[in-house]
Amino acid sequence: MDVQDVHHSYGQYAVLRGVDLRLRPGTLAGIVGENGAGKTTLLRILSGELGPDRGSVRHHGRFGYCPQSVVLDDSFTVRQHLDLFKAAFGLADLRRSEEVMETLAFTEYLDRRAGQLSGGSRQKLNLTLALMHDPDVLLLDEPYQGFDWETYLRFWELATRLRDAGRSVLVVSHLAYDIDRLDLLWRLENGRLHRQERPTGAAA
Structure with missing residues (x-):
């Protein structure tokens, strides 16, 4: 999935101000952000439900979306x-x-x-x-919501298996648990994605 310079506003309020994202095959990645940061808007654009004001989103291969x-x-x-x-x-x-x-x-x-x-x-x-x-590309919005601990672990087993099979998996959540399982992590803040190089704890 290739995302280039995505902008979106609601009236005068700019929610996304130039989001760039490249998700390569065989990658398990995450996006976190506070409530109101624009995660829902970004998800709707990535899934094709909403068109950006400016910028582009390209999916390569079959696309799957699991909404919250x-x-x-x-x-x-x-x-x-x-x-x-x-x-x-x-x-x-x-x-x-x-x-x-x-x-x-x-x-x-x-x-x-x-x-x-x-x-x-x-x-x-x-x-x-x-x-x-x-x-080939899977977008997951708060995918483990409502899961008990055993199912939560089974979810990560499944996500890891998909990554190892060459799939691209993007998990979007308010909180990122077990972020050591991720290959990449971004924080959505001030309308842009910021790469978290070495996450060391749960992000809010």
């Missing part, structure tokens, strides 16, 4: 969600989603309706849907 707000139909079962997205992505089978669900210890919920799932389980489904087409 889970977009599910509460009346659908987990299996029905998978079948729906399988058709949308034009997939031949559900092998990839089954692998992700196995890693997240989520396979037993296949016939459970989304409305009956806990917050953490809904997030597991959200993550599975974002990964089931095996994207």
